[in-house]
Amino acid sequence: MDHFAYRSRSLYCENIPVAQLAERYGTPLYIYSKATLVHHLHQIQEAFKEVEPLICYSVKTNGNVALCKVMAEHGSGFDVTSGGELHRALLAGGKGEKIVFAGVGKTDAEFRYALDNNVSLFNVESEQELHALGHVAKSMGKVASVALRVNPDLPPKTHAKTDTSVKGVKFGLDIETVLDVAKGILGNPGVKVIGLHMHLGSPILSAEPYRMGVAKALDLIARLREQGHPISVMNMGGGFGIHYRKQEAQPAKAFAEVIVPAVKQAKCKLVLEPGRFVVGNAGLLLSRVIYTKESGGKHFIIQDAAMNDLIRPTLYDSFHRVWPAEPSAEFPNLPEDYEMDVPGGLKVDVVGPVCESGDFLAKGRSLPPMKRGDLLATFSAGAYGMSMSSNYNSRVRAAEVLVDGETSKLIRRRETYQDLVGPELEAMALPN
Numbered sequence: 267m268d269h270f271a272y273r274s275r276s277l278y279c280e281n282i283p284v285a286q287l288a289e290r291y292g293t294p295l296y297i298y299s300k301a302t303l304v305h306h307l308h309q310i311q312e313a314f315k316e317v318e319p320l321i322c323y324s325v326k327t328n329g330n331v332a333l334c335k336v337m338a339e340h341g342s343g344f345d346v347t348s349g350g351e352l353h354r355a356l357l358a359g360g361k362g363e364k365i366v367f368a369g370v371g372k373t374d375a376e377f378r379y380a381l382d383n384n385v386s387l388f389n390v391e392s393e394q395e396l397h398a399l400g401h402v403a404k405s406m407g408k409v410a411s412v413a414l415r416v417n418p419d420l421p422p423k424t425h426a427k428t429d430t431s432v433k434g435v436k437f438g439l440d441i442e443t444v445l446d447v448a449k450g451i452l453g454n455p456g457v458k459v460i461g462l463h464m465h466l467g468s469p470i471l472s473a474e475p476y477r478m479g480v481a482k483a484l485d486l487i488a489r490l491r492e493q494g495h496p497i498s499v500m501n502m503g504g505g506f507g508i509h510y511r512k513q514e515a516q517p518a519k520a521f522a523e524v525i526v527p528a529v530k531q532a533k534c535k536l537v538l539e540p541g542r543f544v545v546g547n548a549g550l551l552l553s554r555v556i557y558t559k560e561s562g563g564k565h566f567i568i569q570d571a572a573m574n575d576l577i578r579p580t581l582y583d584s585f586h587r588v589w590p591a592e593p594s595a596e597f598p599n600l601p602e603d604y605e606m607d608v609p610g611g612l613k614v615d616v617v618g619p620v621c622e623s624g625d626f627l628a629k630g631r632s633l634p635p636m637k638r639g640d641l642l643a644t645f646s647a648g649a650y651g652m653s654m655s656s657n658y659n660s661r662v663r664a665a666e667v668l669v670d671g672e673t674s675k676l677i678r679r680r681e682t683y684q685d686l687v688g689p690e691l692e693a694m695a696l697p698n
C-alpha cells in the first residue's frame with residue numbers, strides 16, 4: 267500500500283500532483299509520502315505488538331532528519347551504523363535508550379560518542395571490538411550493553427552484495443566461535459553481554475530464513491545463559507522485503523508469525539531494525555526527460571536523474587518500476603506488468619547524464635513514447651536512494667520533499683555548486 271496514485275492521468279503523491287512539485291522544487295526530486303511512511307511503521311508495530319518490540323528504524327536506509335523525526339514521533343527508535351548516523355538520530359529527537367549501534371568497524375571515538383549519549387545496545391561483530399568497547403567503557407566509568415552479532419551461516423537468500431548471513435562475509439561472529447568469544451569476555455568490567463543479534467541480509471522475500479535464524483538464535487541464547495550471560499535481548503535486525511516489481515513482498519505479520527513465538531520462548535525483549543520495509547515504497551524519484559535518442563538499434567531516454575542519485579540498478583541489478591508521471595490517453599495509468607511490452611510502447615533504456623555505461627535506472631523497458639520535458643517517476647526509491655547518493659561527475663545532490671496530505675515541505679534543499687567545492691576552498695584558505 268502506498269499513496270502514489272494516478273488521478274485523471276496525472277501522478278499524485280497523497281493530494282498533490284507530482285508535476286506541481288517538479289515545478290516548485292525542480293528535478294531530479296525525491297518525493298516522500300508521510301502517510302505511506304507511517305503506515306508501514308504501523309504495520310510492523312501492529313504485527314509484533316504482542317511482544318512489545320523495540321523498533322529501531324535503520325538510519326542508513328534513509329537518514330533524512332525530517333523523516334527520522336517522523337519515525338521518532340511515531341514511537342520508533344534508531345539503528346545506527348556510524349557516528350554520523352547517530353548524530354542524525356539524536357538530531358531527530360532519538361533517545362539513547364532507543365538507539366542500537368551496529369557495524370563491523372566502530373572506532374573508539376564512536377564508542378565514546380555513543381556511550382556519552384547512553385546508547386542502549388552495541389551490536390558487536392568481532393572479538394577485538396568487544397574488548398575495545400570494554401576498554402573505552404571502563405575508562406568512562408560505564409558498562410556497555412552488548413548484543414553479540416552472529417553470522418548464522420544460512421543458505422543464500424538475496425543479492426550477494428547484501429546477503430549478510432552466509433559463510434565468509436565480513437559480518438558478525440562466526441557461529442562456531444561465538445561461544446568462545448563470549449566466554450572470554452565474562453568478568454570484563456566494561457561490557458555486559460545481554461543479547462544476541464542477527465541481521466540476515468536484505469531484501470528478504472520469505473519468512474523461511476527467519477525461521478532458520480531464530481532456531482539457531484534460541485540454541486545460542488540457551489548456551490550463552492549456561493555460560494552465565496544474562497541474555498534478555500533478541501535482535502533480529504531488518505531485511506523485510508518490499509514490492510519492487512509487483513506484489514512480491516510478505517506482509518509484516520508473515521515475519522511476526524515465525525519471530526514472535528521464538529521471542530516468547532526465549533523470554534527476551536525483541537529488537538527489530540527495519541529500514542527498507544518502512545521507507546522503500548514511501549518514496550519515488552521524479553526526473554525530467556532531457557533528450558531521447560536512437561543508437562546502435564536501441565532507444566534511449568536520457569533524463570536528469572543518474573546513478574549518483576540512485577545507484578541500486580547498477581550496483582545490485584535492482585529493478586525499479588518506471589513510468590511517465592503524465593501518460594497520454596492511449597496508455598494505461600500504470601501497466602499491469604512492468605516487464606511486459608505495452609501496446610504502442612517503445613523498448614527503451616532509461617539512462618542519466620553521468621559518463622558511465624552503468625548509468626541507468628532501467629533497461630529494456632516498454633514505455634509510452636516520451637519527449638523532452640516529460641516527467642518520469644521511478645518508484646520504490648525511498649530506501650537506499652538518497653542515502654547512497656554521491657556527487658560523482660560533480661553533480662549536485664537532488665532535493666527531497668515530504669508530502670503530507672495537501673501540503674509539501676522541502677526537507678533537503680538541492681545542493682549548489684558552492685556546496686560541491688566548499689570544503690576544498692576552505693582547506694585552500696588554511697595556512698600550510
Ligand SMILES: *Cc1c(COP(=O)(O)O)cnc(C)c1O
Nearest residue numbers: 324465468504505539540541542
Ligand atoms: C541495513 C541494516 C538494517 C536494515 O535493513 P533493511 O533491509 O533495510 O530493513 C538493519 N540492521 C542492520 C545491522 C543493517 O546493516
